Amino acid sequence: MNKEEASQEISSLSQKINYYNDLYYQKDTSEISDFEFDKLLERLIELEKAFPELKQDDSPSQRVGGTITKNFETVNHRYPMLSLGNTYSKEDLEEFDKRVAKGLGDEPYEYFCELKFDGVALSLTYENGKLVRGVTRGDGSRGDDITNNIRTIRTVPLSLKNDTYPDFFEVRGEAFLPKEMFLKLNKEREEQGEELYANARNTASGSLKMQDSSMVAKRKLDCYLYSMIGEDIGVATHEEAILKLQSLNFNISPTFKKCKDINEVLAYIAEWETKRLDLPLDTDGIVIKVNSIHQQNKLGFTAKSPRWAIAYKYKTEAAVTLLRDITYQVGRTGAITPVAELQPVLLAGTTVKRASLHNANEIERLDIRVGDMVFVEKGGEIIPKVTHVDVSKRKSDSKPLEYITHCPECGTELVRKESEAKHYCPNKNGCPPQISGRIEHFISRRAMNIDSLGIETINILIKAQYLRNYSDLYELWRYSEELVGIEISEKSYIKEHEQPLCINLDKSLFGALNNSKVTSNQIEGLLRNLNIIELGDLLALRESQDLLPLSNKQRLDLLSFIRFLNSNKALINTNNGLSISIIFKYLFNLSQLEFEIIDSISKHCSSIYDLFKNLKVENSEIFNSLNRDLEDKSLALSIQKLKNTTLQEKSIKTMIDGIELSKEQPFEKVLFALGIPFIGETSAKLITKRFSNIDSLMNADRDQLLDIDGVGEIMADSVLSFFRDNENRAIINSLKANGLNFSSSSEESTISNVLSGMKILTSGTLEGYKRDEFIKLVESHGGEYVKSVSKKLSFIVAGEDMGPSKRAKAEKDGIKIISESEFLELINN
Numbered sequence: 152m153n154k155e156e157a158s159q160e161i162s163s164l165s166q167k168i169n170y171y172n173d174l175y176y177q178k179d180t181s182e183i184s185d186f187e188f189d190k191l192l193e194r195l196i197e198l199e200k201a202f203p204e205l206k207q208d209d210s211p212s213q214r215v216g217g218t219i220t221k222n223f224e225t226v227n228h229r230y231p232m233l234s235l236g237n238t239y240s241k242e243d244l245e246e247f248d249k250r251v252a253k254g255l256g257d258e259p260y261e262y263f264c265e266l267k268f269d270g271v272a273l274s275l276t277y278e279n280g281k282l283v284r285g286v287t288r289g290d291g292s293r294g295d296d297i298t299n300n301i302r303t304i305r306t307v308p309l310s311l312k313n314d315t316y317p318d319f320f321e322v323r324g325e326a327f328l329p330k331e332m333f334l335k336l337n338k339e340r341e342e343q344g345e346e347l348y349a350n351a352r353n354t355a356s357g358s359l360k361m362q363d364s365s366m367v368a369k370r371k372l373d374c375y376l377y378s379m380i381g382e383d384i385g386v387a388t389h390e391e392a393i394l395k396l397q398s399l400n401f402n403i404s405p406t407f408k409k410c411k412d413i414n415e416v417l418a419y420i421a422e423w424e425t426k427r428l429d430l431p432l433d434t435d436g437i438v439i440k441v442n443s444i445h446q447q448n449k450l451g452f453t454a455k456s457p458r459w460a461i462a463y464k465y466k467t468e469a470a471v472t473l474l475r476d477i478t479y480q481v482g483r484t485g486a487i488t489p490v491a492e493l494q495p496v497l498l499a500g501t502t503v504k505r506a507s508l509h510n511a512n513e514i515e516r517l518d519i520r521v522g523d524m525v526f527v528e529k530g531g532e533i534i535p536k537v538t539h540v541d542v543s544k545r546k547s548d549s550k551p552l553e554y555i556t557h558c559p560e561c562g563t564e565l566v567r568k569e570s571e572a573k574h575y576c577p578n579k580n581g582c583p584p585q586i587s588g589r590i591e592h593f594i595s596r597r598a599m600n601i602d603s604l605g606i607e608t609i610n611i612l613i614k615a616q617y618l619r620n621y622s623d624l625y626e627l628w629r630y631s632e633e634l635v636g637i638e639i640s641e642k643s644y645i646k647e648h649e650q651p652l653c654i655n656l657d658k659s660l661f662g663a664l665n666n667s668k669v670t671s672n673q674i675e676g677l678l679r680n681l682n683i684i685e686l687g688d689l690l691a692l693r694e695s696q697d698l699l700p701l702s703n704k705q706r707l708d709l710l711s712f713i714r715f716l717n718s719n720k721a722l723i724n725t726n727n728g729l730s731i732s733i734i735f736k737y738l739f740n741l742s743q744l745e746f747e748i749i750d751s752i753s754k755h756c757s758s759i760y761d762l763f764k765n766l767k768v769e770n771s772e773i774f775n776s777l778n779r780d781l782e783d784k785s786l787a788l789s790i791q792k793l794k795n796t797t798l799q800e801k802s803i804k805t806m807i808d809g810i811e812l813s814k815e816q817p818f819e820k821v822l823f824a825l826g827i828p829f830i831g832e833t834s835a836k837l838i839t840k841r842f843s844n845i846d847s848l849m850n851a852d853r854d855q856l857l858d859i860d861g862v863g864e865i866m867a868d869s870v871l872s873f874f875r876d877n878e879n880r881a882i883i884n885s886l887k888a889n890g891l892n893f894s895s896s897s898e899e900s901t902i903s904n905v906l907s908g909m910k911i912l913t914s915g916t917l918e919g920y921k922r923d924e925f926i927k928l929v930e931s932h933g934g935e936y937v938k939s940v941s942k943k944l945s946f947i948v949a950g951e952d953m954g955p956s957k958r959a960k961a962e963k964d965g966i967k968i969i970s971e972s973e974f975l976e977l978i979n980n
């Protein structure tokens with residue numbers, strides 16, 4: 152293809168792509184499939200690569216990024232980016248209105264209202280219809296030039312369609328990460344065991360500062376524009392400017408409204424107070440602007456903000472509640488997240504019981520202590536956050552919280568790397584939530600896709616020591632017979648295999664309850680009925696002589712409570728006051744004699760399970776009477792449910808068949824399933840494209856990994872350290888032995904065997920291949936790519952600029968040097 156033909160095809164492809172883009176992003180329709188669209192884009196990128204001089208700045212290929220900017224250039228804003236004054240009440244707004252009226256003398260005026268978008272402020276400059284620069288707000292007078300990243304935002308026009316625009320103008324607006332994309336991104340991060348992003352705004356801001364614009368493109372940012380600035384833009388009102396921007400294809404939120412007076416403004420505020428929650432992005436208020444540009448100029452600016460506009464901020468919904476406890480969650484990667492356990496409180500329509508405290512720094516920053524009254528807010532965050540403590544309500548003897556030093560799940564001493572905010576439990580192979588988290592990830596739909604067993608079964612199989620890691624899944628068939636009858640419900644009444652563990656009864660009950668996935672509703676119900684908030688209160692009841700008999704409902708609830716304690720491997724510690732016998736007294740209306748017998752037996756028991764065993768043996772009469780009680784209809788029903796929750800032959804077969812089927816999953820899924828920190832679905836795909844089997848990946852060095860487009864330092868180091876770990880290597884060997892796919896399917900990767908047994912290296916830049924493409928090529932013809940010059944080399948493929956010293960060394964060692972075209976000839980014959 153000659154240059155002229157290429158130029159024609161590039162321009163026709165660009166036109167088509169722009170047309171489809173426009174249809175998709177502006178009109179929400181599509182005339183071709185995603186696949187066809189991608190093909191057009193791929194072809195365009197291919198041609199632009201072959202003819203770089205033909206690539207236009209406004210080419211739609213810019214949308215997929217591909218540029219790396221190490222340091223963004225700081226540039227001066229032609230017009231400073233000011234901020235707005237804030238108001239929070241009707242009175243403030245009326246004051247603003249009075250100031251406007253006064254400033255304009257007797258002139259009539261009107262307002263234009265918009266929502267206040269909570270994103271990242273941007274300024275975009277268009278010259279002769281083309282986007283030439285995109286800059287962040289920075290300090291208002293200077294910002295960062297992030298043009299290449301902004302070009303990846305699909306709704307930002309790279310060039311303007313019709314010719315009704317001024318030669319030079321600036322548009323301003325807010326870039327944002329749509330809520331939906333934010334949730335999706337966080338879900339992916341959760342699945343990969345990575346720390347979640349706190350809110351969409353910060354994520355958008357971080358995304359726009361990424362060095363690799365192709366990574367920015369993947370974030371699918373969007374942008375709403377809300378002002379047009381220039382010397383002579385030919386509009387008399389802000390409304391006209393907005394409509395003009397709309398006609399030029401800029402993305403304008405359709406939420407604006409012209410208001411004839413401040414009362415209409417107030418109505419607009421009321422209208423959007425809740426409606427705004429359904430918008431695709433977070434908003435934190437509205438912006439009220441004087442509509443006439445002439446009047447705007449007349450009113451002018453203060454040093455910081457315009458006199459013709461103001462922001463009205465909606466109140467962030469906040470509530471005050473009691474911090475009952477701080478518990479600690481252990482994630483799949485061992486990361487510890489402290490959680491505030493709150494007295495339930497109504498906030499923005501939902502009951503809030505828990506809030507994330509992120510890490511030890513956050514606890515220190517808030518100086519938050521159990522027993523404090525705390526303020527919780529629900530802003531752009533998905534989980535409510537504790538903003539501050541009401542120190543005035545704090546008891547004088549309260550002490551600063553001491554962060555845990557040992558894992559709450561397995562007792563191992565926690566570690567904290569210098570550069571990281573989180574503490575980690577290093578016991579990755581012995582800490583139950585880490586093991587179950589990894590197995591859960593392994594079987595998930597996007598990894599090994601084993602849907603024949605769920606997390607409950609996994610937990611039971613871990614406790615019963617059938618599973619220690621995901622490779623044990625493939626050994627389960629050996630135990631098919633043994634597994635029959637194993638209880639798969641966490642709510643099990645008695646579990647023989649359990650080692651009792653001590654619950655600290657001084658802690659608030661809710662802290663303990665929240666570790667349970669199953670029973671908190673019932674317990675809450677019970678405690679509400681009994682007016683009991685903490686175990687201390689329950690103990691106080693013990694003192695009271697005047698005990699009312701419990702209703703059946705209450706007994707059932709209490710029974711759940713016992714089950715909860717039992718399923719949490721709880722030892723009801725008699726020394727601590729709350730004895731099993733007391734619970735039994737409530738539960739079964741025991742006579743004083745019965746109570747005393749149980750009380751004395753329970754003193755020698757370490758768990759409820761123990762007690763049952765002893766009751767059975769030592770006092771069958773009491774046990775029978777308990778059983779009679781259990782026959783009470785509602786109790787019997789719930790016991791029957793428990794009986795239904797054991798593994799049976801049929802379910803075991805289904806489970807094992809599902810596991811067997813997963814062996815068909817391709818290498819990229821297996822690699823993702825391994826759960827290497829920071830290696831998500833996409834990076835696993837990229838890695839398996841470059842390394843067609845696990846052995847070459849396990850032997851790869853840092854540079855080879857970094858060579859892969861889309862793999863950065865953190866990922867490369869994570870891969871290296873994962874494969875360095877002996878335990879991981881052993882697990883991989885066992886998975887291999889069980890027949891999982893650890894190489895890309897042969898049809899895909901093997902083209903010929905002409906290079907079989909050869910060790911090959913390239914030096915210098917090749918014309919047709921990047922290094923990783925070349926390595927792939929060598930491997931697809933059966934050869935092995937090696938990293939350094941040695942006598943074992945079959946030959947070196949020399950690029951144009953192979954260094955003279957390397958050449959001299961190779962020649963001295965008698966290694967053959969061939970050219971790129973000779974190499975191609977070799978493999979093509």
Ligand code: IVH
Pocket residue numbers: 232233234235236265266267268269271272288324325377378438456457460462
């Ligand atoms: S007009 C002189 N309109 O709020 C500033 N700003 O505190 C005129 N913002 O930096 C800005 N939504 O980032 C305007 N509809 C809207 C807005 C908006 C959000 C942001 C903007 C600005 C900040 C002002």
